[in-house]
Each structure stands twice: as structure tokens, then as C-alpha cells.
Amino acid sequence: MATEQKPKSRFGMVIDLDRCNGCGACAAACAVENNVPPAHPTATDRTGLTWMRVYRADNRRPFPDNRSVYFPVSCQHCGNHTPCMAVCPQNAVDINPETGVVSQIPVRCLGCRYCMAACPFHARYFNWFDPKWPHEMENALNPDVSVRMRGVVEKCNFCHSRWQAAVARAAANGNHDIDPADYVPACVEACPEKAMTFGNLDDPKSEVARQSKAPIVFRLLARLNTDPKVYYRSDRDWVRRLGDTDVAQGESEVSRG
Amino acid sequence: MFPGIYDFHWDAGHIIFLGIFYTVLVIVVSTIAIAMRRAILDFRGERAEALRWHADFEDLPDRWRRCRHELTGEVASRVCPNAFDCRHCTEHPKFVAARTPSTLAATHGAVVAGFAVPADRLYHRGHTWVRQDDYGVLTIGLDDFGAHLLGTPDEIRLPRIGSHVVTNGTGWRAKKNGVAVRILAPIDGEVVDVGGPDKGWYLKVRPDNPPDTRHLLTVTEAKLWMLRELERLQTSVATEGVGAALADGGLPVENLSEAIPADRRDAVMGMMFLNA
Amino acid sequence: MDNSFISRGIRRCSTPKFLAWLAPWAVLLGLGVFAIGLCLIKGLNQTNMDNRFAFGLWIFLDLTVIALGAGAFFTGFLLYILRREELRAVINSAVVIGFICYSGAVLILAVDVGQPLRAWFTFWHPNVHSMLTEVTFCITCYLGILAIEYAPIVLKNRQLRDVPSFLLFEHQLHKVMPLFAAVGTFLSFFHQGSLGGLYGVLQGRPFAFRDGFAIWPSTFFLFILSAIATGPAFVLLTTWMVSKISGKQLVRHSVFALLAQISGWLLIAYVGLKSLDTLVWLNVTAPRSGVSAIRFYGWQPFASWMLVVEIVVLGLLPALIFLSPSRRRSTPWLITASLLACGGVAVNRFVMTIQTLAVPTLRFEPFMLYFPSWQEIAAFVFVIAYGVILYSLSFRYLTLFPQERELQQQ
Numbered sequence: 007m008a009t010e011q012k013p014k015s016r017f018g019m020v021i022d023l024d025r026c027n028g029c030g031a032c033a034a035a036c037a038v039e040n041n042v043p044p045a046h047p048t049a050t051d052r053t054g055l056t057w058m059r060v061y062r063a064d065n066r067r068p069f070p071d072n073r074s075v076y077f078p079v080s081c082q083h084c085g086n087h088t089p090c091m092a093v094c095p096q097n098a099v100d101i102n103p104e105t106g107v108v109s110q111i112p113v114r115c116l117g118c119r120y121c122m123a124a125c126p127f128h129a130r131y132f133n134w135f136d137p138k139w140p141h142e143m144e145n146a147l148n149p150d151v152s153v154r155m156r157g158v159v160e161k162c163n164f165c166h167s168r169w170q171a172a173v174a175r176a177a178a179n180g181n182h183d184i185d186p187a188d189y190v191p192a193c194v195e196a197c198p199e200k201a202m203t204f205g206n207l208d209d210p211k212s213e214v215a216r217q218s219k220a221p222i223v224f225r226l227l228a229r230l231n232t233d234p235k236v237y238y239r240s241d242r243d244w245v246r247r248l249g250d251t252d253v254a255q256g257e258s259e260v261s262r263g
Numbered sequence: 264m265f266p267g268i269y270d271f272h273w274d275a276g277h278i279i280f281l282g283i284f285y286t287v288l289v290i291v292v293s294t295i296a297i298a299m300r301r302a303i304l305d306f307r308g309e310r311a312e313a314l315r316w317h318a319d320f321e322d323l324p325d326r327w328r329r330c331r332h333e334l335t336g337e338v339a340s341r342v343c344p345n346a347f348d349c350r351h352c353t354e355h356p357k358f359v360a361a362r363t364p365s366t367l368a369a370t371h372g373a374v375v376a377g378f379a380v381p382a383d384r385l386y387h388r389g390h391t392w393v394r395q396d397d398y399g400v401l402t403i404g405l406d407d408f409g410a411h412l413l414g415t416p417d418e419i420r421l422p423r424i425g426s427h428v429v430t431n432g433t434g435w436r437a438k439k440n441g442v443a444v445r446i447l448a449p450i451d452g453e454v455v456d457v458g459g460p461d462k463g464w465y466l467k468v469r470p471d472n473p474p475d476t477r478h479l480l481t482v483t484e485a486k487l488w489m490l491r492e493l494e495r496l497q498t499s500v501a502t503e504g505v506g507a508a509l510a511d512g513g514l515p516v517e518n519l520s521e522a523i524p525a526d527r528r529d530a531v532m533g534m535m536f537l538n539a
Numbered sequence: 540m541d542n543s544f545i546s547r548g549i550r551r552c553s554t555p556k557f558l559a560w561l562a563p564w565a566v567l568l569g570l571g572v573f574a575i576g577l578c579l580i581k582g583l584n585q586t587n588m589d590n591r592f593a594f595g596l597w598i599f600l601d602l603t604v605i606a607l608g609a610g611a612f613f614t615g616f617l618l619y620i621l622r623r624e625e626l627r628a629v630i631n632s633a634v635v636i637g638f639i640c641y642s643g644a645v646l647i648l649a650v651d652v653g654q655p656l657r658a659w660f661t662f663w664h665p666n667v668h669s670m671l672t673e674v675t676f677c678i679t680c681y682l683g684i685l686a687i688e689y690a691p692i693v694l695k696n697r698q699l700r701d702v703p704s705f706l707l708f709e710h711q712l713h714k715v716m717p718l719f720a721a722v723g724t725f726l727s728f729f730h731q732g733s734l735g736g737l738y739g740v741l742q743g744r745p746f747a748f749r750d751g752f753a754i755w756p757s758t759f760f761l762f763i764l765s766a767i768a769t770g771p772a773f774v775l776l777t778t779w780m781v782s783k784i785s786g787k788q789l790v791r792h793s794v795f796a797l798l799a800q801i802s803g804w805l806l807i808a809y810v811g812l813k814s815l816d817t818l819v820w821l822n823v824t825a826p827r828s829g830v831s832a833i834r835f836y837g838w839q840p841f842a843s844w845m846l847v848v849e850i851v852v853l854g855l856l857p858a859l860i861f862l863s864p865s866r867r868r869s870t871p872w873l874i875t876a877s878l879l880a881c882g883g884v885a886v887n888r889f890v891m892t893i894q895t896l897a898v899p900t901l902r903f904e905p906f907m908l909y910f911p912s913w914q915e916i917a918a919f920v921f922v923i924a925y926g927v928i929l930y931s932l933s934f935r936y937l938t939l940f941p942q943e944r945e946l947q948q949q
């Protein structure tokens with residue numbers, strides 16, 4: 007486990023749930039960017055792979071008062087006692103000291119799945135199947151992201167390869183710090199509703215830092231005290247309550263996206 | 264695991280955790296190494312035979328490990344703590360010293376329940392005897408009880424001439440009706456001649472020093488012991504619900520080994536010859 | 540046919556009968572090998588585990604089996620360290636059972652991980668703060684200790700003891716056995732605890748998370764206590780089963796009574812502390828995470844009856860039976876209580892592993908259930924068959940119960 011020192015910057019995002027229409031473009035863009043293989047024919051919604059899952063929940067009211075909301079949930083990049091990193095027996099989970107991003111190192115992963123049991127956001131996925139792309143699609147793989155083998159865990163890393171590219175570009179220009187415009191994860195880029203804002207939460211000038219301080223912004227399971235770096239925003243009370251911990255039964259009809 | 268490997272830090276967590284791990288590893292490995300080294304030393308020191316006897320003796324039930332002084336009534340009940348080696352017993356000299364001449368007056372031989380117990384020899388609990396024949400040479404043979412039990416062995420493996428036998432170690436091996444037994448040597452010495460069942464003796468040994476025979480039974484003791492042995496044999500066979508020929512008090516049959524039910528021969532032979 | 544390998548004076552069934560007993564187990568073993576092969580070759584998609592049920596039947600049974608295997612170290616501790624000589628009557632059997640339990644669990648763990656060939660990574664670059672690292676190190680070391688404890692029992696086989704160097708090594712090993720018992724106790728203490736810690740530290744899972752002492756959550760201590768409480772009960776149960784199957788008295792009843800008494804006192808302590816822990820968890824720990832914990836039990840089929848069954852029916856009840864002197868004299872009562880106690884530890888491990896994963900954390904995630912695939916069940920049947928076969932061979936050719944010969948001749 008890397009020592010829990012305060013990272014130099016803390017990248018995070020704010021997702022405006024009032025804008026999200028559940029189109030799933032973020033999930034598709036993520037899969038393309040990060041070489042997430044297409045689902046195996048026998049995979050189910052419980053054994054498939056995605057780094058970004060869009061959940062649908064509603065307010066449990068009958069028509070015509072029924073309202074629904076979509077929750078895009080990726081790794082929440084916990085900053086405090088990061089549950090997955092704390093439990094990994096062989097240091098296959100790492101926090102980047104530059105960005106605060108929690109990364110899975112697949113080549114070091116044993117596939118014991120203890121991190122999946124530890125993650126309260128169910129944001130980690132196991133390669134139950136050998137990754138396989140249709141023949142022509144293999145040519146379209148992103149060369150900057152290594153593919154993962156069967157039997158290891160993977161998850162969102164805020165498009166680590168894009169950060170590396172931004173660092174390289176900054177270095178080429180003789181800069182020490184990256185240009186925020188150079189580092190935008192694929193999901194944020196792809197969102198047609200511009201519902202996602204990404205950036206350094208520690209940079210007071212950044213849009214994401216400003217937005218994250220709004221009173222209608224909340225985080226999922228905040229009371230578990232894991233300090234996630236993904237924020238959600240909604241004007242609606244009932245939506246904000248869905249981020250709470252209480253697992254009351256039948257509070258909302260759910261369908262898993 | 265070692266300094267220099269990914270994510271090793273000289274912090275309290277690593278030092279305590281890996282410190283304990285390496286301590287455990289060192290303790291386990293060095294303990295095994297020590298045990299192995301001692302085993303090798305024992306092997307070189309030819310302690311295998313003595314240890315074999317101790318291991319076997321440990322595995323014998325308490326009822327088979329009675330002190331010889333229980334036979335004579337000198338003590339009510341006592342389990343031998345010395346693996347039938349009175350030479351190292353602290354109590355044995357006290358019992359001997361307490362004996363009045365009348366306690367063990369009779370020194371003549373006899374026939375006990377059909378088994379001859381001649382007076383010219385000393386007896387070992389493994390049904391062998393030792394007799395001083397020629398000067399400096401001891402003759403070892405199977406006692407009458409043992410001889411009846413074994414009958415004519417199907418196979419016999421005697422030690423090489425020139426090898427050493429040790430007290431309670433393997434004297435020779437015999438096989439009868441598929442049952443293999445080790446006959447325990449009653450005394451230490453170098454084998455100078457070997458005999459066989461037909462000769463009435465099995466080994467002639469030359470003791471290294473003046474022979475120490477304190478652990479051997481005198482003829483008086485042997486007569487009492489022989490009765491106990493018969494009793495032991497009878498109970499063992501009788502609990503099986505067969506062997507009435509012995510249980511009804513009749514004389515032991517000539518070929519005792521045939522009278523024992525086949526499936527019990529192994530256990531009974533082991534019991535009588537003190538093989539675990 | 541194999542009589543010369545069977546200890547003298549010990550009666551065992553005929554070779555054909557023995558082979559007939561082994562045959563069905565061998566078939567199950569073969570089935571298990573097939574299932575394990577499928578999982579290793581085709582991957583863990585052969586199981587019904589999924590991203591939510593990252594742990595399934597295997598982890599639950601591994602934890603149970605390891606808890607039951609605690610009889611080996613705890614009997615060793617009582618015999619060699621606390622000098623309860625009466626327990627020499629069952630120590631060999633306890634060691635064999637422990638070896639079977641641990642080796643079986645390690646084998647299943649090796650199938651359970653996605654990349655078994657990387658198991659050494661945990662040793663090479665361990666995260667020393669993870670409970671699983673601690674478990675891996677301790678279980679591996681302890682399996683080694685169990686193998687060392689098994690060795691003298693094997694070397695004392697009637698034919699093997701005829702090899703002088705074997706017997707000498709056995710003799711020397713036996714002399715240092717108290718040291719191995721002490722190291723084994725130390726290791727077992729920590730990995731039994733860490734198996735509980737595995738769940739107690741999960742801050743993100745309010746159902747499992749517990750407050751504790753220093754770096755250890757309360758489950759650390761409860762797992763140790765429940766394991767050493769049921770370990771002797773399992774030794775009692777297995778001894779009785781072997782006795783019934785072989786039709787022989789193997790130990791004196793006083794040994795059963797002693798095991799029961801030890802189990803009883805530990806079990807009553809466990810039930811007390813477990814109840815206290817549950818109250819603290821329901822009223823303090825879980826509410827702090829924003830969860831009214833009693834609502835965990837709103838999910839069917841794991842309603843609050845689970846809690847009552849685990850603590851009262853499978854904890855308090857067997858403890859009271861074990862502690863009643865008159866019940867202790869009766870074998871049927873002891874067996875009933877042992878079954879309950881072993882069932883109790885299984886239910887506790889089930890709750891910690893399966894129920895923890897079934898209860899959702901996100902409000903828009905559903906409660907989920909899972910049923911293991913035949914491959915998962917068959918892989919575990921493999922362990923049972925392997926255990927039965929190894930135990931049967933040991934029982935036939937080695938001295939597992941030193942009192943047997945004496946009892947048989949009475």
C-alpha cells in the first residue's frame with residue numbers, strides 16, 4: 007500500500023444528474039478509450055465489464071408523478087482510507103501521488119477480488135472471461151492502453167493514458183504542470199449533455215472546484231467517510247437522498263443500467 | 264519481501280510484519296535442521312536400535328509394561344518407566360536390597376504350565392534367555408514359551424557374525440505363518456556364532472565388558488513371569504471368543520502358533536515378543 | 540494383503556472392503572478434478588460468482604473449514620503447552636484433520652483467485668496492512684507446520700519405522716514438537732483472527748464493518764474465539780464419526796467429556812462477546828455510517844431470525860449442553876451439541892461472507908442472491924472426498940488414536 011500522503015493535486019468530477027439523460031455515451035466512450043472488451047455471449051449484467059455504469063432510479067411515485075434519475079457511477083476515487091487499496095494483499099492498487107487517482111495495476115493483480123468486496127460503490131469489475139474483440143475491431147484498439155487478461159480486476163482510472171499524454175505534452179513545451187484542457191477523461195468529453203465537469207479539485211480557480219462546493223452537490227455514501235472525488239449535483243431533494251447510506255428496502259424501484 | 268522490492272518501506276508496518284515472518288521462518292527451519300542433525304548423529308552413534316525399542320515400548324499398552332517386581336509381589340502395581348532396562352532404574356536396587364533370602368529362595372528350575380524354565384540361565388522379557396557357556400561367551404536362545412509360540416519358523420534372519428547386538432535391540436527376525444516378529448536381544452555384545460531353532464540356541468555373543476545382567480530375570484522371577492505371560496496370552500486369545508483349548512486351563516499345545524486364530528496371530532505374536 | 544502395514548494389534552477391515560469404501564469417494568474426487576480443471580482452464584466464468592458476489596461458496600466454506608480445523612492447533616496447544624495429557628488420545632487425529640482442512644482450503648483458494656500463478660506476488664511485494672496478506676502468510680506457514688506435525692505420525696507407520704533413519708528423525712521431531720505447537724498456535728491465532736478481520740475492516744460495508752481494538756476490528760477476536768471453541772467440538776464429532784463408521788471404540792469417554800467441557804467454556808465466552816459486539820454494532824458502529832442496522836434484516840430470506848439462530852440456537856444452546864455435567868456423560872447429547880456448535884460457526888462465516896455481499900450499499904442497487912454453480916459445488920466435493928480418502932488411509936495405516944489398541948483388548 008502506497009503511503010497515504012496528500013497527493014499534489016486531486017482530480018475529480020462533478021456530475022449534474024439533472025442534465026444526465028441516461029444515454030450511456032459516457033460508458034461507450036469509456037469502453038472504446040480503455041479497450042474494455044465487448045461482453046462475452048454468456049455474460050450477464052452481473053458478470054459484464056464496464057468502468058462506468060449508468061444506474062436508473064426513480065422516486066417511487068405512481069404515474070403521473072413518477073420521476074426518474076440516472077446515476078453514472080464509475081470508481082469514486084476515494085481519498086481517505088481508500089477501501090480497495092487498503093485491502094489489496096499485493097499492492098496492485100495504487101494512488102497516483104500526482105493526481106490522487108486510484109489505479110488498478112492489472113499485471114500485479116492476483117484476482118482475489120477482495121477489493122471488490124471492499125468497494126462500497128460496486129465500481130470494480132472482474133474479468134470473468136477472456137477478453138475478445140471481433141477480428142476487425144482489434145485494429146481499433148487504443149494503443150495507449152494495455153488490454154487486461156482474464157482473472158484480474160479492473161476499473162476506472164480517469165483515463166490514465168490521457169493524463170500521461172498531457173504530462174508528455176507539458177514536458178515537451180517545457181512546462182512542469184499540465185494544461186487542464188489537455189486532460190479530460192473520455193466520458194466527460196463524450197457527454198452530449200455536458201453533465202460532467204472534470205478537473206483538479208484542489209485548484210480553486212477550476213470549474214470543478216467551484217461546482218463541488220455548491221450546496222446542492224453531494225457525494226455517494228459520504229458517511230462511510232471514504233472521501234470520494236466524484237461529486238453529484240441535483241436540485242431535487244429525493245435525488246440527493248439517494249446518495250445516502252441507508253439501505254432501506256424498496257425505497258426506490260431500480261433497474262441496473 | 265526484501266528492501267528494494269516494489270513498495271517496501273522501512274516503516275513500522277513492514278518491520279513488524281516481515282520481522283515476525285522471518286522469525287517464524289528461522290525458528291521452523293532451524294528447528295528442523297537441528298532435529299535432522301541430531302538424527303544424523305544418532306544414526307552415526309548407532310542409537311537406532313535403542314530408540315526403536317523405546318518407540319515400541321512407548322506404544323505398548325500399560326498392561327504389558329508391568330515392573331518385574333510386580334511379578335514377585337514386591338510392589339502392588341507399577342508400570343516400568345525404563346523400557347525394561349533395570350540397569351538405569353533407581354528403584355530396582357532398592358527392591359533388590361529389600362529382599363530377604365527367603366523371598367526368592369528357590370533357585371531350581373521347573374516346568375511351569377508346561378513350559379520348561381531351567382535354572383542355568385537368565386531370562387529376558389522378550390522371551391529369550393542368556394546362558395554363560397564358555398568363558399567370555401554368552402549363548403542366547405528362545406525360551407520354551409517363545410519356542411512354542413513361534414513353532415518352527417518359516418523364515419529366519421540372523422545377524423551377521425561380527426555384528427553387534429544391543430539390549431532390547433533386534434536380536435534376530437523370524438517369520439511364521441506370514442507374521443514377522445523381531446526377537447529382542449537380551450544383552451549387548453558382538454555376535455561370534457549363529458545357531459537356529461534346531462540347535463536350541465540362536466546366537467553366541469562376546470560381551471564388550473563384563474556382562475551387566477541386572478535387567479534380566481532370575482529363574483525364580485521367570486517362573487512367576489511365565490504364569491503371567493500365559494495369562495496374558497490366554498486373555499488375549501479368549502477375548503476373541505476362541506482359543507478355548509488354552510482358556511480352559513489345558514496345557515499349551517505343542518504348536519502354540521497354530522492354536523491362535525489366524526487373524527489374531529499378528530497381534531498376539533507382537534504382544535508376546537514385545538513388538539509394537 | 541496390506542496387513543503388514545497396519546499397526547500391530549489394530550483391527551481394520553479387509554482390503555477389498557476398504558477399497559470398496561474408497562471407490563465412491565474416488566469417483567467424487569474425479570468429478571472434483573474435472574470441475575477444478577474447468578475453472579482453471581476456462582476461467583471463473585464457470586462459477587456463478589459475479590461482480591457483486593465476488594466471493595461465493597468457496598470463501599464461505601474455506602472460512603468454515605479453517606475454523607473447524609482449529610482443533611489441530613488448539614489441541615496441540617492444550618497438550619504440549621498446557622500439558623493436558625488426556626488429549627494425547629486425539630492429537631494425531633486432530634493434526635490429520637487440521638492438515639486436511641487447511642490443505643483443502645488452500646487448494647480451493649488457489650482455484651478461487653483469477654491468476655493462481657501469481658500467488659507468490661503476495662509474498663514478493665506484500666501490502667503488510669492488508670488482512671488478506673496476513674492470512675496468506677500465516678496459512679502458508681501453518682500448513683508447513685501441520686505437514687511437519689503430520690510427518691512423525693507417518694514415520695511411525697509399522698513398515699516405515701523399520702527404516703532406522705526415519706525412526707531417528709521421528710524421534711528428534713517428536714522432541715521438538717512443543718516448539719512447533721507453540722509456533723502453530725501463534726500463527727493460527729493470527730490467521731483465524733485475520734480471517735475475521737478480513738470483513739471487520741471493510742469500512743465500505745457497514746454490514747461487516749466493526750469497531751475494535753488497535754488495528755484489529757472486533758471480528759478479529761470473535762473469529763479466534765469461535766474457532767477455538769468449535770475446534771474441539773469438531774475433533775469430538777469427527778472422532779465419533781470415525782468410531783461409528785469403523786465400529787471401534789477409539790478413545791475413552793473422558794476424552795469426549797474433556798473436549799466438550801473446553802468447547803463449552805469457550806463457546807459461552809464467545810456467545811457473550813458476540814452478543815455484546817452485535818449490540819455495539821447495531822447501536823453505535825452502523826448508525827455512525829448512516830445506517831440503521833436493524834434494517835439490514837429487512838431483506839428476505841436473511842431476516843433477523845438468522846441472528847437468533849446463530850447466537851442462541853447454534854451458540855448458547857450447545858454451550859449449555861457442553862457445560863451440563865449430566866449431559867456430558869451422554870454421547871448423543873455431546874454429538875448433538877457438537878453438530879450445533881459446528882453449524883454455528885458455519886452460519887457465522889456464512890453471514891460474514893455471503894450476507895455481507897448480498898446487502899447493497901448503494902441505495903439504487905438491489906439486494907441480490909446467488910446460487911453456486913455445479914462446478915463450485917463439485918470443487919468443494921473434491922475437498923471433502925480428498926479429506927475422506929486421506930483420513931481413511933491415515934486411519935488404516937497410521938496410529939491416529941493411541942488408546943484404540945488398549946480399548947479393543949478390554
